[in-house]
Amino acid sequence: MFPLRISGLCCQPNGRIVLDGLDLELSGEGISVILGANGSGKTLLLRLLAGLLPADGGTIRWGGAARPDGRLAMVFQQPMMLRLSVHANVEFALHPQGLSAAERNARTNHVLARVGLAHRAGDCARLLSGGERQRLALARAWAMRPRLLLLDEPTASLDPSATEAVERIIREIRTDGAKILMSTHNLGQATRLADDVVFLADGRVQEHESAQRFFARPQSAAARAFMQGELPWRIAFDH
Amino acid sequence: MNMRHRNSAWLIALTVFGSAGYLLLADCDPRLLEIVGLSLFVSLSALCIGTLLGLPLGAWLAVSRFPGRTALVVALNALMGLPSVVVGVLVYLALSRSGPLGSFGLLYSPTAMVIAQSALVLPLIAAVARQIIEDAWQEYAPEFSLIGIGRLHAVGLLLADCRFSLTVATLAGLGRAMSEVGAVMIVGGNIEGYTRVMTTAIALETSKGDLALSILLGCVLMTIILGLNVIAHALRTWASRRYG
Ligand SMILES: Nc1ncnc2c1ncn2[C@@H]1O[C@H](COP(=O)(O)OP(=O)(O)O)[C@@H](O)[C@H]1O
Ligand SMILES: [Mg+2]
Numbered sequence: 001m002f003p004l005r006i007s008g009l010c011c012q013p014n015g016r017i018v019l020d021g022l023d024l025e026l027s028g029e030g031i032s033v034i035l036g037a038n039g040s041g042k043t044l045l046l047r048l049l050a051g052l053l054p055a056d057g058g059t060i061r062w063g064g065a066a067r068p069d070g071r072l073a074m075v076f077q078q079p080m081m082l083r084l085s086v087h088a089n090v091e092f093a094l095h096p097q098g099l100s101a102a103e104r105n106a107r108t109n110h111v112l113a114r115v116g117l118a119h120r121a122g123d124c125a126r127l128l129s130g131g132e133r134q135r136l137a138l139a140r141a142w143a144m145r146p147r148l149l150l151l152d153e154p155t156a157s158l159d160p161s162a163t164e165a166v167e168r169i170i171r172e173i174r175t176d177g178a179k180i181l182m183s184t185h186n187l188g189q190a191t192r193l194a195d196d197v198v199f200l201a202d203g204r205v206q207e208h209e210s211a212q213r214f215f216a217r218p219q220s221a222a223a224r225a226f227m228q229g230e231l232p233w234r235i236a237f238d239h
Numbered sequence: 240m241n242m243r244h245r246n247s248a249w250l251i252a253l254t255v256f257g258s259a260g261y262l263l264l265a266d267c268d269p270r271l272l273e274i275v276g277l278s279l280f281v282s283l284s285a286l287c288i289g290t291l292l293g294l295p296l297g298a299w300l301a302v303s304r305f306p307g308r309t310a311l312v313v314a315l316n317a318l319m320g321l322p323s324v325v326v327g328v329l330v331y332l333a334l335s336r337s338g339p340l341g342s343f344g345l346l347y348s349p350t351a352m353v354i355a356q357s358a359l360v361l362p363l364i365a366a367v368a369r370q371i372i373e374d375a376w377q378e379y380a381p382e383f384s385l386i387g388i389g390r391l392h393a394v395g396l397l398l399a400d401c402r403f404s405l406t407v408a409t410l411a412g413l414g415r416a417m418s419e420v421g422a423v424m425i426v427g428g429n430i431e432g433y434t435r436v437m438t439t440a441i442a443l444e445t446s447k448g449d450l451a452l453s454i455l456l457g458c459v460l461m462t463i464i465l466g467l468n469v470i471a472h473a474l475r476t477w478a479s480r481r482y483g
Pocket of ligand 2: 042043044077152153
């Protein structure tokens with residue numbers, strides 16, 4: 001499944017070019033963060049990798065193969081919540097894996113405990129707060145034991161404490177052995193989570209560096225501009 | 240108790256007392272009770288059959304993609320407006336001595352009426368359910384496909400997910416079954432004490448000139464339909480507050 005090699009990826013939904021010959025190579029470990037302004041195509045790239053829509057050009061190779069041979073899970077920016085209990089919202093996703101009812105139940109209870117939702121297992125998922133919903137969605141993905149987990153702006157509309165809880169869960173999922181590829185437009189989050197940073201602008205990867213090197217000295221002008229635009233904001237609010 | 244609960248409680252009380260009052264007014268005429276009872280039996284049986292078959296059919300149609308599906312959806316929507324006398328004639332033809340089901344001898348029986356009303360409400364329930372479930376499906380389809388949810392499992396999940404909205408489909412079916420007169424008249428024959436229901440009794444009494452009895456029966460019928468709707472609405476309001 002890894003390395004994941006993307007070359008010359010093009011995508012123009014409804015005729016507008018969004019991804020324009022994107023190249024990227026990802027290893028099977030750690031947390032890779034896709035950084036980019038709103039509308040830069042982060043969501044589109046994740047959806048292409050998930051196979052939810054066809055590309056208009058270019059190739060995606062999973063360890064040389066055309067399809068991933070490991071399990072892939074994705075948490076959308078607004079995750080689906082069935083009008084069922086919190087427990088049922090995790091458990092249904094384990095059906096396709098052919099587990100017994102007892103195994104499904106055990107796994108569900110286990111992940112719900114790990115994201116701090118065990119006490120709400122019987123409540124209706126639609127009544128959860130934004131942060132709790134995001135944790136439930138992560139639990140659902142986690143229970144599936146993916147090799148690659150795609151996360152689209154997992155904390156986009158959360159307050160700082162909910163954000164922290166979600167980031168802690170993301171680190172734990174990585175520790176469990178999943179490769180994580182997540183998008184964000186939040187620089188602070190990228191500094192806290194990223195092992196490597198993929199900076200997306202103008203339909204291409206402008207820069208792909210270890211987090212340390214990226215934040216110490218971004219190479220591309222676009223990344224510097226993006227960070228300058230974000231940094232005053234971050235300094236004003238973080239300190 | 241908040242305002243909405245109080246309103247619902249009032250409506251339920253009114254309905255219950257209303258129906259009780261009407262029945263007392265009729266001096267508990269056993270024939271009247273029989274007519275009301277048969278009406279309820281036939282329509283609720285048809286509703287059960289129509290719901291049990293119509294909901295899965297609608298859900299399946301919502302998540303399936305095959306050639307001719309659009310035509311089927313349009314046809315199903317058109318069937319919502321199917322005249323009940325046409326259904327009556329079709330079921331009559333099927334059940335009559337020389338028809339394909341003639342050997343069962345069901346014509347002019349409550350069973351025939353249940354069959355006719357089932358045929359009438361099934362497309363209605365399926366069509367409304369198809370729309371409701373397809374809307375939910377559009378929203379969930381990407382995640383379902385990524386998780387690898389099969390079609391049958393998706394149908395089950397969507398039916399469970401939409402259960403409160405789907406009461407609308409069922410209520411529409413109930414209204415249709417309780418209020419139709421053409422189909423039960425043709426296949427039931429309006430036989431006193433056997434296949435006479437409220438709508439056929441109203442039609443008959445009116446033509447005989449007994450307007451008082453017609454109006455009374457009409458009021459009972461409307462009260463029952465209103466009552467069932469009030470109960471369903473109250474349940475739905477309570478449930479959607481509880482389950483989001
Ligand atoms: N299905 C689609 N149809 C038309 N335009 C789309 C579609 N998906 C994305 N886009 C466009 O592509 C651009 C990038 O979108 P997106 O990937 O959501 O950006 P990001 O997630 O980085 O904010 C946006 O301008 C958006 O309008
Ligand atoms: Mg996005």
